[in-house]
Structures are given as structure tokens and as C-alpha cells.
């Protein structure tokens with residue numbers, strides 16, 4: 168899945184890393200928003216073998232968007248704000 172940013176184009180840009188690769192984001196993005204608008208397609212891989220997952224509820228209820236943030240542990244991508252320089256590891 169990919170997403171297109173339609174509003175808030177003028178928010179300050181920042182860079183963080185996903186699986187060791189630099190990814191652009193906008194200040195105030197959630198990790199989920201930043202990863203999908205950057206074209207990564209998914210935030211984790213399903214443990215049930217049905218491929219990449221891009222979240223389900225997008226409001227912190229379903230736990231379908233878990234990622235690992237270095238130094239912080241497992242976080243929901245849909246409710247965690249991106250910060251400059253953080254390292255995200257997809258599961």
C-alpha cells in the first residue's frame with residue numbers, strides 16, 4: 168500500500184531510518200504515515216504468511232502496525248510520531 172500526502176505539504180521535513188535506509192518525513196507524521204507516503208508499502212510482515220501489513224485501524228486499537236524503534240522497543244506505527252534520526256526496524 169502507498170499513500171499520497173494531500174495536505175500539510177509545508178510542514179518541516181526530517182529524515183529517519185527504516186531497516187537502515189534513510190526515509191523522508193514531515194514533522195508531525197506518525198511512523199505509519201511517513202512510511203506509507205515514502206512508498207515503503209508496508210510496516211511489518213504478517214506472521215501468518217499473508218504478506219506485508221500496512222495497519223488496519225490506524226487509531227491504535229488493532230496492533231497490526233507494530234514496528235521496533237531502536238532504544239524504545241515495540242511501538243504502534245500509527246500512534247508513534249516520527250522523530251529526526253530514529254531507527255525503525257520492520258518485523
Ligand code: FES
Pocket residue numbers: 221222223224225226227228229230231232233243244245246
Ligand atoms: S493500525 Fe491498528 S494499532 Fe496501528
